[in-house]
Amino acid sequence: MLCDVCKTNQATVFLTQIVDGKMQKVNLCEACSKEKGVTDPLSFALVDLLPGLGAEAEVEKGEPVQHCPACGFTQADFKKTGRLGCPVCYDTFAEGLGGLLKAMHRRTIHTGKVPARLKRSIELGARRKQLQHDLDKAVAEENYENAAVLRDQLRELEHTT
Secondary structure (H helix, E strand, O other), rough: EOOOOOOOOOOOEEEEEEEEOOOEEEEOOOHHHHHHOOOOOOOHHHHHHHOOOOOHHHHHHHHOOOOOOOOEEEEEHHHHOOOOOOOOHHHOOHHHHHHHHHHHHHOOOOOOOOOOHHHHHHHHHHHHHHHHHHHHHHHHHHOOHHHHHHHHHHHHHHHHH
């Protein structure tokens, strides 16, 4: 089997990556695998190895390379390092980042991590605050039947914590 990159040498390195349920396979010779940095799994992306999909393909086609106006970072730099150069890069490369981030992290909004006990405590506090607000509103509107139900829910919530 020939190398997918140089198409001359016999392939000795076989890579398989599954992205969004689609399997991509790349066969490389020893020279191309070393050139692409396959020995260090953090320094390459399989998309850069596939013909026509990597940053090198954009340069070969003669398409203009987009640069960040603040730091001069390019998409090729991002694909090579896996990091952006500055906060302005997020706006500059926003078009391609959305899908990429969603594929990598399953969402495009950072939510952070919270310990389970703290998360439950925060949720209970928010629920308690909402119930108290609704209770105050019901009393102000003289809707005492609804106020009694809210009061009971608030007491039940206090006993669960």
